[in-house]
Amino acid sequence: MTKTSDQNRIEHLRNEIARHDELYHRRAQPEISDLEYDVLKRELEELEKAHPELASTESPTVRVGDDLREGFESYRHLQPMLSLDNTYSKDEFFAFVERVEKGLELENIAFVVEPKIDGVAVSITYEKGKLVRAVTRGNGTEGDDITANALFIEEIPRELKGKGLPDVIEIRGEIYMRNDEFDRINAERNAAGLEEFANPRSLAAGTVKMLDREEVAKRRLNIILYGLGHCEPEIVAFQSEFHDRVRKWGFPVGERFWKVEGADAAWAAIEELDSMRDAFAYPTDGAVIKTDALSQQDLLGKTSKSPRWAIAFKFAAEQSETILEGITIQVGRTGVLTPVAELKPTKLAGTTVSRATLHNQEEMERKDVRIGDYVIVEKAGEIIPAVVRVLVEKRPEGSAPFVFPESCPECGSPTVKLEGEVALRCVNHECPAQVRGRLEHFASRQCMDIEGLGEAVVDQLAERSLVSNVSDVYRLTFDQLLELDKFAEKSARNLVAAIDRSKSNELWRLLHGLGIPQVGASASKDLAKAFGSVAALREASVERMIEIDGIGEKTAQGIVTFFGSEQNASIVDALFELGMNPTAPEIPSGEAAIFESMTFVITGTLPTMKRDEAKELIESKGGKVAGSVSKKTTYLLAGESAGSKLTKAEKLGVEILSEEELLEKVASESAG
Numbered sequence: 001m002t003k004t005s006d007q008n009r010i011e012h013l014r015n016e017i018a019r020h021d022e023l024y025h026r027r028a029q030p031e032i033s034d035l036e037y038d039v040l041k042r043e044l045e046e047l048e049k050a051h052p053e054l055a056s057t058e059s060p061t062v063r064v065g066d067d068l069r070e071g072f073e074s075y076r077h078l079q080p081m082l083s084l085d086n087t088y089s090k091d092e093f094f095a096f097v098e099r100v101e102k103g104l105e106l107e108n109i110a111f112v113v114e115p116k117i118d119g120v121a122v123s124i125t126y127e128k129g130k131l132v133r134a135v136t137r138g139n140g141t142e143g144d145d146i147t148a149n150a151l152f153i154e155e156i157p158r159e160l161k162g163k164g165l166p167d168v169i170e171i172r173g174e175i176y177m178r179n180d181e182f183d184r185i186n187a188e189r190n191a192a193g194l195e196e197f198a199n200p201r202s203l204a205a206g207t208v209k210m211l212d213r214e215e216v217a218k219r220r221l222n223i224i225l226y227g228l229g230h231c232e233p234e235i236v237a238f239q240s241e242f243h244d245r246v247r248k249w250g251f252p253v254g255e256r257f258w259k260v261e262g263a264d265a266a267w268a269a270i271e272e273l274d275s276m277r278d279a280f281a282y283p284t285d286g287a288v289i290k291t292d293a294l295s296q297q298d299l300l301g302k303t304s305k306s307p308r309w310a311i312a313f314k315f316a317a318e319q320s321e322t323i324l325e326g327i328t329i330q331v332g333r334t335g336v337l338t339p340v341a342e343l344k345p346t347k348l349a350g351t352t353v354s355r356a357t358l359h360n361q362e363e364m365e366r367k368d369v370r371i372g373d374y375v376i377v378e379k380a381g382e383i384i385p386a387v388v389r390v391l392v393e394k395r396p397e398g399s400a401p402f403v404f405p406e407s408c409p410e411c412g413s414p415t416v417k418l419e420g421e422v423a424l425r426c427v428n429h430e431c432p433a434q435v436r437g438r439l440e441h442f443a444s445r446q447c448m449d450i451e452g453l454g455e456a457v458v459d460q461l462a463e464r465s466l467v468s469n470v471s472d473v474y475r476l477t478f479d480q481l482l483e484l485d486k487f488a489e490k491s492a493r494n495l496v497a498a499i500d501r502s503k504s505n506e507l508w509r510l511l512h513g514l515g516i517p518q519v520g521a522s523a524s525k526d527l528a529k530a531f532g533s534v535a536a537l538r539e540a541s542v543e544r545m546i547e548i549d550g551i552g553e554k555t556a557q558g559i560v561t562f563f564g565s566e567q568n569a570s571i572v573d574a575l576f577e578l579g580m581n582p583t584a585p586e587i588p589s590g591e592a593a594i595f596e597s598m599t600f601v602i603t604g605t606l607p608t609m610k611r612d613e614a615k616e617l618i619e620s621k622g623g624k625v626a627g628s629v630s631k632k633t634t635y636l637l638a639g640e641s642a643g644s645k646l647t648k649a650e651k652l653g654v655e656i657l658s659e660e661e662l663l664e665k666v667a668s669e670s671a672g
């Protein structure tokens with residue numbers, strides 16, 4: 001591979017991983033399995049290792065995922081919450097033990113092997129035995145204060161009893177939902193005609209981050225504690241003592257952990273854990289192996305995001321062999337054709353699977369998947385099952401490669417492959433599958449969040465020609481809804497109210513819901529902040545948009561094209577005529593706005609602040625942060641190893657600030 005193709009691949013992987021991070025951490029709606037995610041991350045790590053010159057502090061390989069969400073106070077952890085390095089390979093696990101032994105210059109180290117609980121990380125602080133706070137992991141340094149929601153979890157004691165209570169202690173654990181509770185909630189939703197939740201982990205993550213307390217109270221969550229953060233004074237010297245100690249305080253801890261010496265014994269414990277974990281009440285996706293002595297943990301230390309004294313060994317996703325009986329094609333909201341495997345039903349991770357995704361045409365060709373093939377399907381957690389490979393040696397004679405349809409299976413228009421894309425598309429905007437997809441997207445939780453307007457309801461509305469674009473949602477009447485299957489007065493009234501409420505949603509939700517190409521939740525938030533209204537965004541030029549950090553030329557061009565289409569413009573106009581009145585993000589004014597009408601660009605590594613932090617600080621004072629230096633840039637905030645942006649700023653005569661100077665300006669409240 002040439003360097004430029006590596007460079008492209010790195011960029012592509014960084015974007016993809018960031019997208020999956022957003023889906024997993026913030027929206028709790030993962031699209032791919034942990035294994036698939038880890039494979040992407042591994043590839044990026046390898047490429048970055050081969051090209052140190054392309055390293056970036058913004059790369060997901062050096063950052064901890066971020067679950068911070070609006071509507072919650074954030075709180076700084078007394079001790080950062082790190083993530084764990086993980087591996088699926090026995091060799092790599094033994095290499096980890098070797099590194100630990102080398103680091104400590106000792107052999108036969110004592111390890112603790114624990115179940116890795118697949119839930120949502122939380123840190124609970126007690127002061128003098130009284131619960132004061134529960135905080136999510138957030139970005140590792142600070143998390144969201146979810147105390148109000150955590151108090152609904154009965155297993156969390158409000159007060160610790162007993163002798164020798166520390167003055168301050170952060171206890172870390174994992175909030176999860178039991179399978180039976182998950183099934184109960186989905187059964188209820190199904191009966192009410194609501195969209196079902198995808199899996200227990202996502203539902204637990206979503207619940208912990210809900211602002212609607214009444215709803216939180218209706219869902220039962222559980223917790224398991226596994227470790228300590230800050231503790232003053234120290235109360236235990238070994239991880240193996242931790243479990244006993246917190247159990248005595250009334251906390252639930254994993255029913256089993258193994259205290260072992262040396263790599264072989266640790267490996268045996270991992271295998272035993274794998275063989276018995278199905279019987280645990282909580283979902284596990286691996287084992288966590290930690291040095292037992294906290295003093296050894298201190299000696300080994302940590303990298304920027306994970307400790308050197310622990311590793312997660314992930315159990316492979318469950319796989320099963322079956323026959324591919326057919327291939328159907330689904331058309332999504334953007335017209336992309338997704339091939340779906342129709343399988344001979346097979347048992348997999350506790351459920352019967354008869355369909356699996358084949359991703360796209362390119363993937364199918366790469367794996368050479370053919371009807372009649374024996375295939376391996378995989379399902380990790382409750383994620384959509386996927387066909388991972390074909391058993392070519394079992395291929396029946398006379399099979400032929402699958403030929404993709406030349407016309408859309410939903411509307412019959414010719415399909416095309418756009419330049420630079422892997423997928424085939426139907427480009428007929430009126431295609432019924434696309435119309436339904438756009439409406440589902442608009443109403444979904446990560447967009448307008450209209451409760452009660454899920455797939456089943458959208459299908460009915462489209463079938464009865466009650467809706468053909470998103471503005472039609474606001475024309476629906478109580479009487480029309482009452483006619484729908486499974487609808488009664490109460491559900492019709494609720495849906496009317498939910499639709500009405502959505503008119504005053506935050507602006508970014510509307511922007512995301514419009515389905516502008518490339519504009520996901522996070523770009524929508526940036527755009528909402530920068531422009532404050534749909535009208536201002538419609539008027540904006542490409543040049544103005546690319547000044548926003550995170551908005552590239554392609555996205556900006558896509559936005560201009562989107563609003564330039566007569567059809568889209570009339571839908572947006574209709575939305576506002578029907579009463580759409582989104583809430584604009586707060587833009588600081590008056591005294592707080594010392595950086596008003598100034599544009600900053602940030603480059604290099606700052607001595608103490610992360611770039612996100614600097615960005616937030618500047619924006620909180622009314623300034624804008626742009627991605628590239630131009631004549632309009634007021635200041636370049638430059639840290640160590642600043643590169644081309646610094647050169648350009650110098651050439652254009654843009655004033656250059658250090659972090660210290662920025663902080664001075666903020667402190668003196670005058671930016672001039």
Ligand code: IVH
Binds near residue numbers: 227
């Ligand atoms: S120890 C310094 N032990 O897995 C990191 N983590 O992938 C200490 N997790 O953030 C983490 N079960 O949320 C530890 N028995 C266990 C765990 C566990 C689940 C989670 C935790 C962590 C994530 C890392």
